[in-house]
Each structure stands twice: as structure tokens, then as C-alpha cells.
Amino acid sequence: MIPTSRHAVIHYAEIGLKGRNRPFFERALADNVARHLEPLGVEKVERLPGRLLARLAQRRDEAAWTAALSTVFGIAYFAPAFEAEREMEAIREVVLAHLVPEPAESFRIRASRADKSFPLLSPEIERELGTAVQERTGWPVQLEGAALEIGVEVVYDRALVTFGRIRGPGGLPVGVSGRVGLLLSGGIDSPVAGYLVLKRGCTVTPIHFHSRPFGNWRGAEKRARKIVEALATYGMTPHLHAVPIGRQQREITVRAPAGFRVLLYRRLMVRAAEHLMLREGGKALVTGESLGQVASQTLEGLAATEDAAAVPILRPLIGMDKQEIVDQAHSIGTFILSQIPGDDCCSFLMPRNVVTRPRLKAVRQAEATVDMDALVDEALARASRIEVDPATSRLEHDVNARSRTARRGEG
Ligand code: ATP
Ligand code: MG
Numbered sequence: 021m022i023p024t025s026r027h028a029v030i031h032y033a034e035i036g037l038k039g040r041n042r043p044f045f046e047r048a049l050a051d052n053v054a055r056h057l058e059p060l061g062v063e064k065v066e067r068l069p070g071r072l073l074a075r076l077a078q079r080r081d082e083a084a085w086t087a088a089l090s091t092v093f094g095i096a097y098f099a100p101a102f103e104a105e106r107e108m109e110a111i112r113e114v115v116l117a118h119l120v121p122e123p124a125e126s127f128r129i130r131a132s133r134a135d136k137s138f139p140l141l142s143p144e145i146e147r148e149l150g151t152a153v154q155e156r157t158g159w160p161v162q163l164e165g166a167a168l169e170i171g172v173e174v175v176y177d178r179a180l181v182t183f184g185r186i187r188g189p190g191g192l193p194v195g196v197s198g199r200v201g202l203l204l205s206g207g208i209d210s211p212v213a214g215y216l217v218l219k220r221g222c223t224v225t226p227i228h229f230h231s232r233p234f235g236n237w238r239g240a241e242k243r244a245r246k247i248v249e250a251l252a253t254y255g256m257t258p259h260l261h262a263v264p265i266g267r268q269q270r271e272i273t274v275r276a277p278a279g280f281r282v283l284l285y286r287r288l289m290v291r292a293a294e295h296l297m298l299r300e301g302g303k304a305l306v307t308g309e310s311l312g313q314v315a316s317q318t319l320e321g322l323a324a325t326e327d328a329a330a331v332p333i334l335r336p337l338i339g340m341d342k343q344e345i346v347d348q349a350h351s352i353g354t355f356i357l358s359q360i361p362g363d364d365c366c367s368f369l370m371p372r373n374v375v376t377r378p379r380l381k382a383v384r385q386a387e388a389t390v391d392m393d394a395l396v397d398e399a400l401a402r403a404s405r406i407e408v409d410p411a412t413s414r415l416e417h418d419v420n421a422r423s424r425t426a427r428r429g430e431g
Pocket of ligand 1: 227
């Protein structure tokens with residue numbers, strides 16, 4: 021029902037976009053759209069009043085547009101489009117020329133005028149074009165829930181005719197909210213936390229800690245890398261900081277009281293992550309903690325990690341149930357990656373009992389048994405930066421989207 025097209029109109033949610041922020045927001049969105057459309061052969065992403073217009077070298081079908089744009093945060097909805105001269109006769113011709121032969125169960129025309137000087141009002145445009153389409157096709161008009169929505173958007177120098185309306189992922193364009201460092205374990209939670217801050221417009225630097233030289237740290241590192249590849253599709257910075265802390269963990273185990281070990285590993289991670297994040301110009305850390313999910317995620321436990329950081333720690337999952345997090349992990353494609361075998365560094369040298377409601381004073385005392393600054397420095401000295409290739413995951417994503425569309429088509 022949707023014709024192939026070289027153009028797509030892209031709409032963003034306008035809340036919070038008043039005044040001076042707007043051009044900044046639009047530029048960021050246009051850049052991100054252009055980057056995602058690169059594999060489709062993008063020629064231009066134009067900023068028109070209140071919307072963007074993307075142009076490709078060749079016509080593409082709805083599935084290709086959807087695969088490329090469904091991961092661009094900041095898009096409220098988009099639609100395959102055609103340009104017409106800003107004049108009723110030309111608009112009618114463009115609409116009629118692109119009606120596909122297969123019949124629509126119902127349709128409606130939806131007109132909007134960014135340019136209020138256009139001689140016809142929106143309802144008049146809708147009536148006139150509705151009649152023309154009906155005469156041509158015999159399709160019934162249905163104002164609510166039409167099978168095909170044909171849009172006419174009158175902007176200043178032209179009109180845009182759109183077919184269908186595809187929902188975008190919402191949120192804000194990656195890049196408008198500043199940089200954060202994500203503590204990415206490889207578990208189910210932290211990838212979802214990363215996704216949620218990307219969705220709010222953050223640029224995200226992923227940071228992973230592993231137990232090298234002990235245990236299956238290679239598996240853990242690979243798992244984190246795969247997750248970054250998947251999240252790079254949504255705009256995560258495609259390099260991973262991998263920090264070995266096995267020796268430092270052992271040092272903590274030898275010296276500090278057993279019940280505080282995990283908290284001290286955490287404080288070590290937070291400090292090292294903060295350093296790496298600040299070096300890239302970041303302003304906050306992000307974790308996948310959710311209140312009460314496990315013994316260490318009590319208010320007291322959160323306060324004990326918070327105490328080690330000089331920057332805000334964002335916890336986007338704080339109010340989510342495990343099942344909600346799992347569902348989200350499935351839908352963004354990271355759940356399956358979290359199953360890649362590897363040893364989590366927190367389970368390495370895990371004591372039998374952990375303190376669940378630690379008092380800050382006791383935590384600091386426990387920490388005083390080791391030279392924490394030196395441990396952090398040693399860990400950072402061995403940190404590596406691993407480049408990941410977002411193109412692979414984008415390709416996989418495209419294929420997935422295509423096979424989903426194909427399945428829908430069969431059914
Ligand atoms: P996840 O599923 O994200 O591992 P979790 O429920 O298992 O979370 P914890 O293991 O207690 O919770 O970890 C809490 C948070 O601390 C994680 O969400 C993550 O942000 C951070 N974290 C834990 N281990 C690591 C690690 N090895 N590298 C980086 N960050 C980590
Ligand atoms: Mg974990």
C-alpha cells in the first residue's frame with residue numbers, strides 16, 4: 021500500500037524544543053538521520069520548518085526506511101514522501117500518480133499547513149483530494165483508523181505528499197544531552213540502562229570491568245563487546261573501555277572484611293569509570309541498578325557506591341521490575357547477548373554473606389584496609405580501548421527487520 025520513494029518526511033516530538041534549543045536539536049537529529057541512512061545511499065537531509073526531509077539516491081521500500089530509521093532517537097514518526105509544487109493541481113497529480121494498484125480497505129487525507137498563506141484551509145485540501153482519490157479508486161473514506169493515510173504538508177516553497185505513517189522510537193537525538201559513562205557488566209540490566217539514556221539524548225561511553233587474569237574474563241569481555249555492537253545501532257559510542265581488576269579484587273579479598281568485598285569492588289569500579297568518563301568529557305555515570313533487586317541494591321548499598329563518586333550516578337532502571345527489564349532487553353536485542361558465557365567479575369571472589377545495609381562509616385573503614393587510590397591507578401594503567409564495528413550489527417539488524425516484514429507479508 022506504500023509506494024517506494026526517494027524521500028521521507030521525519031517528524032519529531034516538539035515538547036521542550038522551544039526557542040534557542042531547537043536548531044541545535046534539529047541539527048543533531050539531521051546528522052543522526054543522515055548517518056543511519058548512509059547504507060541506503062542518502063543524498064541530503066534537509067531541515068524544513070518543523071520537520072526534516074531526507075532524500076536518497078534511489079527509491080526504497082517502506083521496510084528499508086523502517087530498518088534504518090526505527091533506531092534513531094528523536095523521531096516521533098516518519099513517512100515515505102513525494103515533493104510537489106505548492107499548488108493544488110500539482111499536489112493532486114502527485115497524490116494520484118503514487119496510488120498503488122492494490123486496493124486499500126479505507127483511506128483518509130490528512131492535511132497540515134506550516135504555511136498559513138496557502139489559499140485553501142486544511143479541511144478544504146482534505147475534501148478536495150479525498151474526492152479525487154475516491155473518484156479514481158472507489159476506496160471508502162474512513163476518518164478514524166483508515167488503512168491508508170495520505171498526508172499533505174504545505175511548507176513554504178513546496179508541498180509534501182506522504183503515504184502511511186510509521187512510528188519512530190521517540191526520545192531525544194543522541195548527542196543533545198551530553199556524555200555519560202555506562203558501567204556495562206554484560207548482565208541483562210546494564211544494557212537496558214544504556215539504551216534508556218541513549219533514548220534521552222546522551223552520548224554513551226561504555227566501560228566494562230573483568231577479572232583478568234582470573235576466570236573466564238575473555239568470555240565476559242566478548243559479551244560486553246557484542247552488547248556494545250548491538251547498542252551502537254542506537255548510537256552508543258562504538259568503543260569499549262575494558263578494565264582488568266582481577267588482581268585488585270584479590271588484594272581487596274586478602275585485606276578487607278569479607279562482607280564488604282562487593283561494595284569495595286563497586287567503589288573501585290565507580291572511581292575508575294569516573295576517570296575514563298571524565299577524560300572523554302562526560303558528566304555522569306550510569307548503572308543498571310534497580311531498587312531492591314538484589315541484596316546490594318538497597319538504599320544503603322546505593323549510597324555506599326554513590327559515596328565513591330564525585331559525579332551524579334544515573335540509574336534509569338530504578339523503578340522497573342525485573343520482568344519489565346527482561347522484556348525491554350528482548351526488544352532491543354541484548355537479552356540473547358547476555359547469555360554469552362563469561363565470568364562476571366563481581367561473582368569472582370564472592371563472599372558467602374554480604375552486608376546488605378552497610379553504614380557508610382563502616383564501608384569507609386573497610387576501604388581503609390587497602391590503598392584504594394593505588395588500586396584504581398593500577399587498574400587504569402592496564403585498561404584497553406576496544407573498537408567495535410557498528411556496521412556488523414546494523415547489518416544484522418537490517419536483516420532482522422526485513423525478515424520480520426517478510427513474515428508479516430506472508431501472514
Ligand atoms: P547487570 O544485569 O547490569 O549486571 P545486576 O542486576 O547483575 O546488573 P549487579 O551485578 O549488582 O547488578 O551490578 C549492578 C550494576 O553495577 C550493573 O548494572 C552495572 O551497571 C554495574 N556493574 C556490575 N558489574 C560490572 C562490571 N563487571 N563492569 C561494569 N559494570 C558493572
Ligand atoms: Mg551483574
